[in-house]
Amino acid sequence: ETQALLMQDQLPAHLHQQTPEHKDNGASCRLDPTATASQIPISSFPRPTQNTRSKPMAHLNPVPLAEVKDDDIRERFEHYRNTRGFTPNSIMTMVRRPNIVRAFMALNQAVLYEGTVPEETKMLVSLACSYAAGCLYCQSHMSNLASIYKASDEKIAALWNFEQSTLFNEAERAAIRLALKAGAQPNEASQADFDELKKHYTDEQIVEIVASIALFGYLNRWNDTMATALEPLAAEVAERAIGAVGWTQGKHV
Numbered sequence: 001e002t003q004a005l006l007m008q009d010q011l012p013a014h015l016h017q018q019t020p021e022h023k024d025n026g027a028s029c030r031l032d033p034t035a036t037a038s039q040i041p042i043s044s045f046p047r048p049t050q051n052t053r054s055k056p057m058a059h060l061n062p063v064p065l066a067e068v069k070d071d072d073i074r075e076r077f078e079h080y081r082n083t084r085g086f087t088p089n090s091i092m093t094m095v096r097r098p099n100i101v102r103a104f105m106a107l108n109q110a111v112l113y114e115g116t117v118p119e120e121t122k123m124l125v126s127l128a129c130s131y132a133a134g135c136l137y138c139q140s141h142m143s144n145l146a147s148i149y150k151a152s153d154e155k156i157a158a159l160w161n162f163e164q165s166t167l168f169n170e171a172e173r174a175a176i177r178l179a180l181k182a183g184a185q186p187n188e189a190s191q192a193d194f195d196e197l198k199k200h201y202t203d204e205q206i207v208e209i210v211a212s213i214a215l216f217g218y219l220n221r222w223n224d225t226m227a228t229a230l231e232p233l234a235a236e237v238a239e240r241a242i243g244a245v246g247w248t249q250g251k252h253v
Helices: 071-083 089-096 098-113 121-133 136-148 152-162 169-182 191-197 203-226 233-245
Strands: none
Touching: 071 089, 071 098, 071 136, 089 098, 089 203, 098 121, 098 203, 121 136, 121 152, 121 169, 121 203, 136 152, 136 203, 136 233, 152 233, 169 191, 169 203, 191 203
């Protein structure tokens, strides 16, 4: 069975301490807690508890574009559709409170698409913290966006093994390492992580990286709580890029 693996010392401490038979959010974790360099399967990361209904569905349906009354919001939704191939169901659910979706879209634009940290890096950082949080919806979306911003499918899949993969440079490794630790609960970010970041990024760029992680703190919780339905294109890209390393749609169908 082909699975990308992580070394134990890359993971937050709370994952090191699980027993071989431990169940974490529905995922079976088969670990060797006594090994000093044991490899950790993808299933060790949190996965959302599977919906017990016979047919999982979103808790709130997206609002159809034709029913979005505000011109400025509809224009942004159309922009998403033109750049991503679809308008995310997350914001089409959020639009029931127009000022919330406006504020979110403005923050999303400032965090992910402005500044000097490469967009590809920020998309991979966002994917990494979504792995740590266990949000399958966000994992699919950030695989799609990482692909749009020129990350190869091979590199996206290799994120599970970023410390060893030659597809990542040291600056990317420092950012992804922080994202995995900061995306976990409890937060495992340390001074050593920031010391490593400062070798590659300015203080202003570190703000961009941490903002990307924090933005997905919101999105991971929104989409996992709402059980937001995945759009077909996002699911297709995720299956292509990370299906072989353990990704599934889960409850987001």
